[in-house]
Amino acid sequence: MKSTVIVFPGSNCDRDMKVALEKATGSTVDMAWHGDTDLKPSDLIVLPGGFSYGDYLRPGAMAAKSPIMANVIARAKSGTPILGICNGFQVLCETGLLPGVLMRNASLRYVCRDVHVKVEQPETPFTLAYQKGAILRIPVAHHDGNYFADADQLDRLEGEDQVVVRYCNEDGNVAASANPNGSQRNIAGICDGSRRIVGMMPHPERLFESALGGCDGLGVLDSIKQAVNTAVAH
Amino acid sequence: MKARIEITLKAGVLDPQGKAIEGALAGLGFGGVDEVRQGKLIEVTLSETDEKSARQQVEKMCDDLLANTVIENYSYELV
Numbered sequence: 218m219k220s221t222v223i224v225f226p227g228s229n230c231d232r233d234m235k236v237a238l239e240k241a242t243g244s245t246v247d248m249a250w251h252g253d254t255d256l257k258p259s260d261l262i263v264l265p266g267g268f269s270y271g272d273y274l275r276p277g278a279m280a281a282k283s284p285i286m287a288n289v290i291a292r293a294k295s296g297t298p299i300l301g302i303c304n305g306f307q308v309l310c311e312t313g314l315l316p317g318v319l320m321r322n323a324s325l326r327y328v329c330r331d332v333h334v335k336v337e338q339p340e341t342p343f344t345l346a347y348q349k350g351a352i353l354r355i356p357v358a359h360h361d362g363n364y365f366a367d368a369d370q371l372d373r374l375e376g377e378d379q380v381v382v383r384y385c386n387e388d389g390n391v392a393a394s395a396n397p398n399g400s401q402r403n404i405a406g407i408c409d410g411s412r413r414i415v416g417m418m419p420h421p422e423r424l425f426e427s428a429l430g431g432c433d434g435l436g437v438l439d440s441i442k443q444a445v446n447t448a449v450a451h
Numbered sequence: 452m453k454a455r456i457e458i459t460l461k462a463g464v465l466d467p468q469g470k471a472i473e474g475a476l477a478g479l480g481f482g483g484v485d486e487v488r489q490g491k492l493i494e495v496t497l498s499e500t501d502e503k504s505a506r507q508q509v510e511k512m513c514d515d516l517l518a519n520t521v522i523e524n525y526s527y528e529l530v
Contacts, residue, residue, distance in 0.1 A: 275519055282516055311519065318521045321468050365464065365522060399465070 218445045221247040221259040223289060223305075225280045228268035230302065230422060237422040238263065242445065256288040260445055261298050261342070264289075264305030266358070266420060276319060276361045277307030278401035286312060298342040298413045298444065302439075303359055306406070306416030315409055315416050316374065317366030322359070322398025329358040329432050331431075332397050334382040334405045334419055341412045342444035344381055346436040349368075352389045353433040355419040357397055357405075362418040364400035364407075364414055371401055382406040382417055454509045454516060459495040464522045466482045477484035493517055505529055 220238050238261075247257055251269075251376045269280035280286065286308070293299045293314050301309040309315040319433045322328055328444075331354050336347040347353075366374070374380055384403040386395040389405045405415025421434030460466050466488050473487040493513065499505040509527050518525040 256468075274517070278516060278519065316521075318519055320465070320522065321467055322464065325467050325471055363465075363467075399467070 218242045218244050218261075219247065219257070219259045220244070220261040220263065220441075221249050221257065222263045222265055223249050223251065223285055224265070225269035225283065225304075225308075226250040227269045227271055228265050228267035230304075230305070230368065230420065233420075233422045234263050234265045234302070234342060236439070237325070237415075237425055237434075240425070241442050251280065251283040251285050254284045256285060256289065256292065259292070259297065261300070262292060262418055264288055264299070264301040264308050265343055265422075266303030266305060269308065271359070274356070275311065277304060277309075277311040278307045280304070281311035288315065293414055296411070296413060299361060299415070300343050301414075301416040302420055303357075303418055304423065306418055308360065309414065309416040314414050315371050315407055319361050319362055319364040319418070320365050321361050322363050322397070327358075327360045328362070328397045329356070331356050332405075332419065333385050333387055333389075335385040335391065336385055338378055338380070338381040338408060338412070340378075341381060341408050341415050341440075342413045343437050343440050345443055346439035350389065351386060351436070352385060352387070353419075354387075354424075355421060355433050356423050357419050359398070359418055362398040362400065363399075364404040365420075366401060374404075374407060375402070377410060379408050379410065380404055380406075381408050381415055384421065398411075431450075452502075452505050453530050454497060454505065454527050455530055456493045456495065456509065456513060458488060458493065458518045458523050458525045459514075460488060461522055461524055468490060483520045502526055502529060
């Protein structure tokens, strides 16, 4: 199974993601540089967290237009599952592969701590190992995670079950007090209409074994493993 | 030819930075400030000399990169 992590100047979770993917898939992981125009065949592509291009202009804006992304967009449109974590989510929104945009946190503060999220959509290649309604404790680390889309777009997302994870408190209550960044409707992650493209602000690659302080992110890796095995079996 | 491009948040989009500036102005004793909205000013110097073609280029730059039209409006003048 081939997976690829895209590396932008300023990415800083790319190697964590590589380690996590190697553990999940048992295969080596390709690292593709933003300036490359060639992208090897891959069953899965991850856009990692970080501060691509220094977050200049808008987070993810310049990364979305980098040479490698034309290939990533083409693969996304031909059905390759794509996961964007944190800055990767911002990049996916800037490319238009996912709707909406991630704005400056409402508090104006950088938020770096564990939060709780509820899994609302387990039918994606990246969440299928979780039960619907599962509550995860998982880290966020961002300055621009405030998900915004207009009311019509938000209603469409809800109507099509495209909200993947939502900020909640420890008991799973989706409360305003559990929202770390002012995101509309406590949205922490969404998918596209095909459910193969997923973006989320939390970092599952930072919490997938007990040595890291918790395992709640492991489900994302288990999902990848299962999704790939299923795809191969077909 | 130079393009002065002004990028502003659309009405209804929350602007936490504008709110913080508003609070700071109030803290300095400036009364009568109803609202502050923050935007960006980008100056692009073009080698193009034809105005129509310059306009086309600038609009494409704004649509492709400089503004995110989900949340932002842009306007520009050539100077």
